[in-house]
Amino acid sequence: MKWDELAQEPCSVARSLAVIGDRWTLMILRDAFLGVRRFEVFQARLGISRSIVTERLNTLVAEGVLERRPYQDRPIRHEYHLTDKGLDLHPVIMAIVDWGDRHYAGEAGPPILRRHKACGCDFHAVQVCSECGEPVTARDVEARPGLGARAGALGSPG
Amino acid sequence: MKWDELAQEPCSVARSLAVIGDRWTLMILRDAFLGVRRFEVFQARLGISRSIVTERLNTLVAEGVLERRPYQDRPIRHEYHLTDKGLDLHPVIMAIVDWGDRHYAGEAGPPILRRHKACGCDFHAVQVCSECGEPVTARDVEARPGLGARAGALGSPG
């Protein structure tokens, strides 16, 4: 399989990764969720080549994850804002943050704290079942093909 | 920044992506969570070059995400099992699945259904605040530097 065939796979992971599974894209999204909007800031914070920033931002705009909004004329300049589809990626970033906090935080603890505005607490993300509201771990889940799935090895993790 | 400097960043996203942010690694983990254990099966399902599979599996073992367990002698053969650290990645995969299901599922719906064994329902993952238990979206979160963070642009998403 080539990388650009991923989007055709009958798998939501593959389809998602075709868009965001790139080396730097998730780092750009991380910054977008921290409020970064402008080309220069993305580039400076990541310290990667400008061509990479250009290409990733264009892809994300083409996919509807980011939106280009002018913030001045003469010369015209744009900012990159998360769309609703982009905001839907928040759980992905939070899940990654959570894993990093848990397994790679130094002695000083997590480098970034997140406060839940509604309750005012510093928190971490917990995944629960949409139906019963109980926390879900890998061992609680049984996968089976839905419509349009390809046959393959399914089992239980662990 | 080079890819291999990511692990040194004071950021949990960067540190996590240094391990799992690779092109094929998350696809391998997807299969691991679906019960795939053996080299040949990973390789056949992904249809990528054997050297890539070798390299990714070795990295994941070195990082303690997968564990090599012998399942026979003469000749010695190993299976790759998710460790506890690996199982902790479940929310990451589920968050990615969720985004894909929401934005890229065809008319037939999601290609894979997941049942929560505890309640018996097909479900999708919902992220809630660890403190108050309410669902969390991007707009509900305020980030601020913790100990050891680097100064940078922080704001609110959207």
Added chain:
DNA sequence: GATCTCCGTTCAGATTTCGAACTCAGGTTC
């Protein structure tokens, strides 16, 4: 003893990715 399986390794060549320098359009400074 020829072939098969599972699990890799090796290597040349194609493809991608990257860094550094350049461009361009307009503003600012003196």
Added chain:
DNA sequence: GAACCTGAGTTCGAAATCTGAACGGAGATC
């Protein structure tokens, strides 16, 4: 008005990565 700055890219050669295909080897099977 000349020199310089800024924000947002583009270009291009070098470096890294990936692919496909062959090879190895340790035992099992025919």
